[in-house]
Amino acid sequence: MALIVQKYGGSSVADAEKIKNVAQRIAQAKDKGDQVVVVVSAMGDTTDELIKLAYQVSKQPDNRELDVLLSTGEIVSSTLLTMALEAMGYEAISLSGAQAGIRTDAVYSQARIVEVDPERIIRELDKGNIVIVAGFQGVTEEMNITTLGRGGSDTTAVALAASLGAEICQIYTDVEGVYTADPRLVPEAQRLSEIGYEEMMELASYGARVMHPRAVELGELFNIPILVASSFTQSSGTLIYGGASMEVRNKVRGIAHDLNVAKIAVVGVPDRPGIAAAIFESLAKAGISVDTIVQNAGLGKITDLTFTVARSQLSKAIRLVRPIAESMGAKKCVSDSKLGTVSLIGPGMQNTPGYAARMFRVLSEKDINIQLITTSEIRITCIISGDRVKDAVRALHQAFELERGE
């Protein structure tokens, strides 16, 4: 008898019919004789609707209150899923994040899990119950409710799998798995049957929305195999696990892209210590994440500082950066909101110069100008004009023969 953790996303439980469908799938797993713990997201657009309500009563809702409000979405879906299972004759019980022992820090709206106390879950499993846990939420030492921010329910699922010693964590969503590129851009994109944690993290960080990098990271840390598959079909999905990298060494695994990219360039600033610190501290305080940072060594004592932020945060970032740049004597502060990234991901990428060269040639043949380049061990990312991203992804997918499959 194994213990498995399943997670179902919001689109999989969007209405009563879909909830019953998910209950059927859970029942199948239980019928195999396994112990089953299920993590569930809020139904469909519930979270957005609750946020809308909050902004109807307050221009700037308090984060503590917003977390309590949003946590109700997952509680609603967890009870309905439990009722649907009971209606089918299965023993089940719903638990809130707090009841399930998800303890977090007190950073409201993006809390981190500090520890999981699985005592209650184990007790319910031992009684024969299927345990349905409200995802995306936890509780502080002071018994205040928190939410885990983006990718929260995935993170709940992997954390529970780790603390329960589960055999596998199955993430059921509205896509069939992880693809060599976004199938909406590249119809020939192939589903990967498996991928390593590191590559998955890079894919997720650089635009593949199928799973949040944070949950993948947790999976790697505790060595929990994660299956990503569709909740609507019986397709076998993609297994994310530790073994994959070794078997498929030195091969491009996939192409990620991101259209939510904007660039700020502080041009002609005196090259002395403290400039970058002043700018990035100010952005960090305002909660603005900076992705790529490039400082061009200029002529003499003048330098250019370029970095990217999410498109939605550009205007806020500019308002913060401009006065700092001016006070430091920068020539000008320019921005471009219409950028995108395209990333080539695979093990050993950085140590194999051929890949980078081939990537740049493919883009140049398509007359796509590269604005910035960043790399990691297993990734090469080019920042290009947003309206060329689609062409770039298609050309690279073809050039690296990803339509051939594994």
Add this chain to the structure above:
Amino acid sequence: MALIVQKYGGSSVADAEKIKNVAQRIAQAKDKGDQVVVVVSAMGDTTDELIKLAYQVSKQPDNRELDVLLSTGEIVSSTLLTMALEAMGYEAISLSGAQAGIRTDAVYSQARIVEVDPERIIRELDKGNIVIVAGFQGVTEEMNITTLGRGGSDTTAVALAASLGAEICQIYTDVEGVYTADPRLVPEAQRLSEIGYEEMMELASYGARVMHPRAVELGELFNIPILVASSFTQSSGTLIYGGASMEVRNKVRGIAHDLNVAKIAVVGVPDRPGIAAAIFESLAKAGISVDTIVQNAGLGKITDLTFTVARSQLSKAIRLVRPIAESMGAKKCVSDSKLGTVSLIGPGMQNTPGYAARMFRVLSEKDINIQLITTSEIRITCIISGDRVKDAVRALHQAFELERGE
């Protein structure tokens, strides 16, 4: 500096605008320098909508899960009200029933409060916070969520007022207070400026929907003055407290009525022990409340057993009672679903025979047939045809000169 507890019902917080209006009223109380604890119900029809969802996934939703589901309604309204207060510059915090220390037994869907641990509320008040508590809910020793059943939020408010030693518990609702009769039936009905706990309990038990008798009972037990007033006007409402009875001794205070009444009569049953027990045990097991019970001493060894139930439970009750009646040799088992009650309520009623006689005369003059009569210390109730209830209430209101006010 006094401590007051306020409670706002679902119609008072039905949308964002109404929530902001309630926030204004709470702010006024806070501005007077008092410590304020607020209990809030779920927004408008939220509870009904959640119940509908539950029945979409299950024909018979489990009570434990239903309680968790329904408890989210009050959590949503409590966070929104807190946000609205914060937007006005007030310090406030929302607490769930569990966080507010409402401990209950484990009778899901109609849990009883076992104790209140007000430690967290006191801590938040000491920080200067207005504390907004989600009504209608509590938590068991096992940390399972419960709901308190009908009148739940009123009960939460009075229980908190008692445990915090509040000066007063203010129940804000969509009516202006307690009236001598339902103003929709009797336009001349007068608002009572005050009423005793006992009379209020009888009024509430026999049809006045303004407050649940259970919360009034708790108020009497801990001697908490309860003000019932409108959340939409500045009208002064009705004060329910211990002193009232003495001052207005021997006076009809109000007329309650109830149209949700059905009667079952088991006719011609052998008069031997055990018959009533068999019938009422069976009804109790099915969760059917029986109100009035009358056993008519018949001729010889034959008796008639008559009792009333809520109209909505009649068909279920009949299905249970008929086979028992038949097995005991009853002649027949008849029912009438179209009954109503009219009740005269005031202190010392039973000890002043004149009231009963006058009541019966008034009804007879209107040609209204009395089917059953029940009395208490402070109440006389007649069960009559449902379609004559309106006439009966009006005639009695006039005969006892209630339009004159106090």
